[in-house]
Amino acid sequence: EAAVTQSPRNKVTVTGGNVTLSCRQTNSHNYMYWYRxxxxxxxRLIHYSYGAGNLQIGDVPDGxxxxxxxxxxxxxxxxxxxxxxxxxxxxxxxxxxxxxGAEQFFGPGTRLTVL
Amino acid sequence: GDSVTQTEGPVTVSESESLIIxxxxxxxxxxxxxxxxxVRYPGEGLQLLLKVITAGQKGSSRxxxxxxxxxxxxxxxxxASVQESDSAVYYCALGHSGGSNAKxxxxxxxxxxxxx
Numbered sequence: 001e002a003a004v005t006q007s008p009r010n011k012v013t014v015t016g017g018n019v020t021l022s023c024r025q026t027n028s029h030n031y032m033y034w035y036r037x038x039x040x041x042x043x044r045l046i047h048y049s050y051g052a053g054n055l056q057i058g059d060v061p062d063g064x065x066x067x068x069x070x071x072x073x074x075x076x077x078x079x080x081x082x083x084x085x086x087x088x089x090x091x092x093x094x095x096x097x098x099x100x101g102a103e104q105f106f107g108p109g110t111r112l113t114v115l
Numbered sequence: 116g117d118s119v120t121q122t123e124g125p126v127t128v129s130e131s132e133s134l135i136i137x138x139x140x141x142x143x144x145x146x147x148x149x150x151x152x153x154v155r156y157p158g159e160g161l162q163l164l165l166k167v168i169t170a171g172q173k174g175s176s177r178x179x180x181x182x183x184x185x186x187x188x189x190x191x192x193x194x195a196s197v198q199e200s201d202s203a204v205y206y207c208a209l210g211h212s213g214g215s216n217a218k219x220x221x222x223x224x225x226x227x228x229x230x231x
Contacts, residue, residue, distance in 0.1 A: 106160030
């Protein structure tokens with residue numbers, strides 16, 4: 001069954017810490033996305049990718065790096081974590097939009113707390 | 116830029132009552148926007164509830180309906196009779212049609228609680 005998985009599901013770190021969030025999709029999709037979800041803001045796009053080795057900057061990229069190592073795997077890196085990055089992070093994948101639009105398939109989320 | 120505005124939550128409705136969650140959009144960079152409703156149940160990721168890609172058309176799923184109204188730039192979500200299992204967060208989203216731009220613009224989400 002096609003799926004998007006994320007790890008870890010929960011993470012606590014300290015200010016200045018180094019965090020890597022992982023995402024794997026088995027949908028054979030070319031496109032992958034990282035979002036953060038905060039109360040009062042909805043989902044905001046951090047980075048996205050059109051394929052292995054490709055990286056596109058989203059709407060709220062500051063403080064985040066990302067790397068797409070394979071078609072399946074997309075990583076979000078916080079090299080100097082700050083309390084403002086405490087959030088719920090979602091990964092998603094999709095096909096190109098085509099004429100019918102592109103449904104995005106989401107992982108279950110990673111809750112990150114930066115103390 | 117593109118934006119989506121939806122009913123601010125939380126919204127509390129009694130079981131078997133009707134529901135409407137308002138959604139309006141502004142698609143300044145999208146010639147032919149596609150419209151989506153996603154739902155997030157507790158502890159899960161978002162999943163597509165319904166989508167409509169053509170203005171004037173209606174989408175429906177699990178008893179929910181939404182009509183894409185280009186004149187009023189609206190895509191309100193409605194259900195005639197809600198159930199406790201409908202308790203979730205609902206997101207309206209706007210996307211592109213065709214080309215390579217698969218970005219979605221999401222509203223802030225509306226948390227729905229259905230009480231028995």
